[in-house]
Amino acid sequence: MKNHSLASKVCDDFPILKREIYGFPLAYLDNAATTQKPQCVIDSLLRFYEKYNSNVSRGVYTLAEEATEIYESGRESVAKFISAQSSRNIVFTRGTTESINLVASSWAQHKLKTGDRILVTEMEHHSNLVPWQLIAQETGAELVYCPIHLKAGSNGVGLLELEELEVLITDSVKLLAVTAVSNVLGTINPIAKIVEIAHNRGVPVMVDAAQAVARMQIDVTSWDCDFLAFSGHKVYGPTGIGVLYAKKDRLDEMLPSQGGGGMVSQVGRQASTWADAPQKFEAGTPPVAEVSGLVTALEYVLEVGMPQIQKHEKELTNYTLIKFRDFADLELYGPMKITDRIGVLSFNLQNVHPHDVAQVLDEGGIAVRAGHHCTQILHKQLGVLASVRISFGIYNDVSEIDRLFSALDRAREIFLD
Amino acid sequence: MNTKTIFRDLLLDHARSPRNSGYLDHPDLQASAYNPLCGDELELALELSGEIIQDCRTQVRGCTICIASASMMSEFILKKTLSEVIISSKEFSESLRKDTENISEIMETFRPLISLKLHRSRIKCMRLAWDALEDCAEQFQT
Numbered sequence: 001m002k003n004h005s006l007a008s009k010v011c012d013d014f015p016i017l018k019r020e021i022y023g024f025p026l027a028y029l030d031n032a033a034t035t036q037k038p039q040c041v042i043d044s045l046l047r048f049y050e051k052y053n054s055n056v057s058r059g060v061y062t063l064a065e066e067a068t069e070i071y072e073s074g075r076e077s078v079a080k081f082i083s084a085q086s087s088r089n090i091v092f093t094r095g096t097t098e099s100i101n102l103v104a105s106s107w108a109q110h111k112l113k114t115g116d117r118i119l120v121t122e123m124e125h126h127s128n129l130v131p132w133q134l135i136a137q138e139t140g141a142e143l144v145y146c147p148i149h150l151k152a153g154s155n156g157v158g159l160l161e162l163e164e165l166e167v168l169i170t171d172s173v174k175l176l177a178v179t180a181v182s183n184v185l186g187t188i189n190p191i192a193k194i195v196e197i198a199h200n201r202g203v204p205v206m207v208d209a210a211q212a213v214a215r216m217q218i219d220v221t222s223w224d225c226d227f228l229a230f231s232g233h234k235v236y237g238p239t240g241i242g243v244l245y246a247k248k249d250r251l252d253e254m255l256p257s258q259g260g261g262g263m264v265s266q267v268g269r270q271a272s273t274w275a276d277a278p279q280k281f282e283a284g285t286p287p288v289a290e291v292s293g294l295v296t297a298l299e300y301v302l303e304v305g306m307p308q309i310q311k312h313e314k315e316l317t318n319y320t321l322i323k324f325r326d327f328a329d330l331e332l333y334g335p336m337k338i339t340d341r342i343g344v345l346s347f348n349l350q351n352v353h354p355h356d357v358a359q360v361l362d363e364g365g366i367a368v369r370a371g372h373h374c375t376q377i378l379h380k381q382l383g384v385l386a387s388v389r390i391s392f393g394i395y396n397d398v399s400e401i402d403r404l405f406s407a408l409d410r411a412r413e414i415f416l417d
Numbered sequence: 418m419n420t421k422t423i424f425r426d427l428l429l430d431h432a433r434s435p436r437n438s439g440y441l442d443h444p445d446l447q448a449s450a451y452n453p454l455c456g457d458e459l460e461l462a463l464e465l466s467g468e469i470i471q472d473c474r475t476q477v478r479g480c481t482i483c484i485a486s487a488s489m490m491s492e493f494i495l496k497k498t499l500s501e502v503i504i505s506s507k508e509f510s511e512s513l514r515k516d517t518e519n520i521s522e523i524m525e526t527f528r529p530l531i532s533l534k535l536h537r538s539r540i541k542c543m544r545l546a547w548d549a550l551e552d553c554a555e556q557f558q559t
Contacts, residue, residue: 353480355455356424359536363420371455385456385478414421415429415481 006312007397010304013038014395024365027400032183032211032344032391033369034233037297041237044296048289056288057262057279067288074291075278081298082209082228083219084245091251091278092286095242096210097127099229100177102244102281103206104131106254107227108175114140117173119203121146121160121189122381123182126374128208132177144168146178148185150381158185158334158341165194169201176205180212184375184389185334186317186344188216195224204250210234214393215313215342217306226250232290236394237297241290244281251277258283309394316392317343320401330408333382343392346373349408352415354386360414361388364407366400418532427529428485435484437491439474448552450545457483457542461549468498468557475546482539486530487546493526494550503554506547513540 011017014036019026028036048070054063056071075087084090093099108118118132122145129143136142146165149156160178169176176198180191195205204226209218213230220228227250232241246254256263256274260283265273274280301309317338324332329350335341349357358370369389372379379385390404441447444462451458457479464472473494475487494502505523512520512531520531530543 353455355457355480355482355539355542359533359539360420362536376456379456385458410421414424 006304006308007395010038011395013040013300015039015042017395021365021367022363024403027364027366027396027403028393029390029396029400029404030367030369031214031393031396032234032373032389034239035214035236035393036395037238037293038236038300040300041293041297045238045289045293048292052292053289055285070292070295071286071288074295077295077298078243081218081302082230082243082245083221085221085248088276088278089220089245089248089251091244091246091281092291093229093242093244094240094287095231095233096208096229097131097231097242099227099242099244100127100206100208101131102257103227103229103246103254104135105257106281107250108132108135109138110255111253112136112139112141112174115172116141117144117170118142119144119146119165119168119173119176121165121178122148123160123185123187123375123378124177124179125183125208125210126376127210128177128179128206129377132175141174144173145377148187148378148381156340157336158182158187160187160189160194162190162193162197166197169198169203171201173201173203176203177208178205179208179210180218181209181215181342181344182334182378183211183344184346184373184378184387186341186346187335188212188340188342191223191225199224211342211344214301214309216310220245232294232297235294235297236300238290238293241287241294246277248277251280254281256280256283260284262286304394312394313343313392314338316396316398316401317341317345319398320345320390323401323405327408329412333387344389345391346387346389348384348387349411352411354388356415357388357408357411360411361404361407364403364410366404366407368404418529420533423529423532424481428481431485431488432481435475435477435488435491437472437474437488437495438476440476441472441474444474446553446556448549448556450549450552452479452483452541452545454538454541455480457545459483459487459545459549461487461546461553463553465499465557468500470494470497470499470502475549477546479545480542482530482533482542483545486527486543489527489530490546490550499554499557502550506551509547510544513543 052066054067056068075090079087147161198205206227207225209230214235228245233239263283332347354370441462445465447462449460460476462474477484512524513534
């Protein structure tokens with residue numbers, strides 16, 4: 001029985017949490033990788049195929065009209081969830097990665113030229129680095145990295161060096177790509193402030209909100225970012241569905257990167273004209289069932305309540321940070337101040353490889369991530385090849401953190417003298 | 418055998434004092450292997466006499482399983498021919514398949530590793546040195 005109020009309230013909603021791993025109840029602490037799905041989301045996928053399945057925006061019959069309604073009203077729900085100006089600003093994609101790649105190929109590719117710069121940060125996930133590298137190689141632009149405070153013991157360890165960011169935003173910078181929350185350090189970046197700095201120099205901003213979406217209120221209108229991307233599966237929704245938010249002006253600047261049905265207006269033998277955004281960027285049959293699942297997930301999150309989710313995550317994170325202080329052999333990366341971070345904590349147990357740690361944890365039923373978490377640049381800066389990462393969801397509670405620390409004792413027993 | 422026994426009694430000795438560790442001054446073949454999942458890196462160097470592996474060295478930055486596997490492999494392949502050890506490499510892969518129940522006599526040496534095969538994410542750690550060995554064999558053939 002979970003002893004935390006929110007966890008005990010919601011854990012029965014998630015059927016997978018009834019699983020046992022090696023005879024232990026599953027303690028799922030890999031929510032930064034993907035979140036588990038509540039029954040209502042699973043039901044919503046089933047319901048779509050059982051009652052509404054048909055193609056969207058194409059048929060003149062009841063089923064097709066209902067499916068289209070599900071899909072297009074899904075756009076409105078998403079717009080509302082992130083406080084976008086209109087549902088026209090919402091493009092459905094397969095996930096954060098595809099959303100960022102869409103901006104890279106549809107916008108950056110024709111906007112950038114030799115000598116231009118794309119400003120990124122050292123804490124970016126590969127999905128917010130590699131698409132820009134591909135574009136840089138094609139256009140002759142280059143990537144510039146905003147550094148992170150990493151000196152142990154110094155104030156603000158794990159935070160972006162904002163003074164340096166201001167220095168790096170020169171006239172040649174044509175885009176700033178930054179994550180709202182680090183998937184390794186747990187750092188919360190001050191997006192509104194960063195956007196303001198960038199816009200003062202006329203630089204558009206792309207925000208990776210993959211880790212933020214399930215952990216904080218996203219408000220694209222007050223953040224004023226130009227682009228924002230997130231995935232459904234990291235906010236208790238299905239895989240295979242993601243969102244790109246873009247300001248209208250930016251959507252108008254974007255060229256389609258995929259051609260096909262649904263994205264065209266008139267098709268001639270040699271050339272065609274495009275549908276308006278967002279359909280212009282959604283060639284082919286879209287993921288309708290997944291949109292239905294995503295909308296259900298967002299409704300579920302709103303019902304649980306973002307303030308309650310944040311309070312719960314803060315409690316778990318605080319509890320863990322205090323526990324970490326008791327062990328000199330645990331090196332935690334990222335901010336120690338609770339206001340600077342979310343419940344994503346990466347660490348190493350001295351002299352034990354993260355993979356070895358993770359295997360021992362798994363044998364105690366505890367699912368964590370071990371590796372570089374798609375941040376090789378950051379891990380190089382941290383001076384380690386890999387780390388162990390725990391990341392909380394709404395169903396986790398302190399007893400699972402206690403189990404984690406007991407399992408770390410077992411790892412010490414096995415691997416250390 | 419539980420994990421603690423496997424690691425403490427069988428693998429940690431190899432991981433802490435890997436056999437044939439280091440570099441060769443004049444290797445006939447060398448290859449590196451990389452595990453993108455965790456960033457583990459391995460280098461393998463072989464000295465040949467004809468097709469026989471006269472000497473070998475591995476240099477590993479990796480987990481217990483990766484280092485121990487490379488160490489065990491390095492002992493196993495010495496004085497054997499490249500063709501022989503490539504057959505063993507295939508046998509090792511076969512032993513690591515989820516549905517393989519029996520392992521051949523020659524693979525007995527690797528039983529401690531093979532007994533961890535249900536941790537499917539560790540297969541790449543076990544295979545890293547062997548992947549480098551197969552790379553060396555391919556270079557030899559071409």
